[in-house]
Amino acid sequence: MRPAVAEVLRRAAPGTVVAASEGGRPVALVVLADRRAFVVDDRCPHDGGPLSDGFLDGDRLVCARHGWEVDPCSGACGRRQVATRSLGTV
Numbered sequence: 001m002r003p004a005v006a007e008v009l010r011r012a013a014p015g016t017v018v019a020a021s022e023g024g025r026p027v028a029l030v031v032l033a034d035r036r037a038f039v040v041d042d043r044c045p046h047d048g049g050p051l052s053d054g055f056l057d058g059d060r061l062v063c064a065r066h067g068w069e070v071d072p073c074s075g076a077c078g079r080r081q082v083a084t085r086s087l088g089t090v
């Protein structure tokens with residue numbers, strides 16, 4: 001069972017991606033190097049892989065399965081979109 005976003009956020013380091021849950025759905029908590037944090041739907045728009053298994057390349061979230069890139073700030077992934085929500089600076 002995944003921990004809640006609030007629980008993970010307390011110990012998430014800048015530059016990391018962590019699996020969490022929000023309202024019972026799986027999400028990826030993304031904390032950028034500048035400490036801006038985002039809750040991103042944990043489903044890659046390419047083939048449904050878990051984005052929480054990915055990594056950050058600068059401000060881009062890279063899916064570990066095939067390398068598609070998501071902008072956690074806007075949710076943009078090429079011409080597709082991923083649900084994202086800002087938590088502000090943490």
Ligand code: FES
Nearest residue numbers: 044046049063066
């Ligand atoms: S499932 Fe994410 S890049 Fe393919």
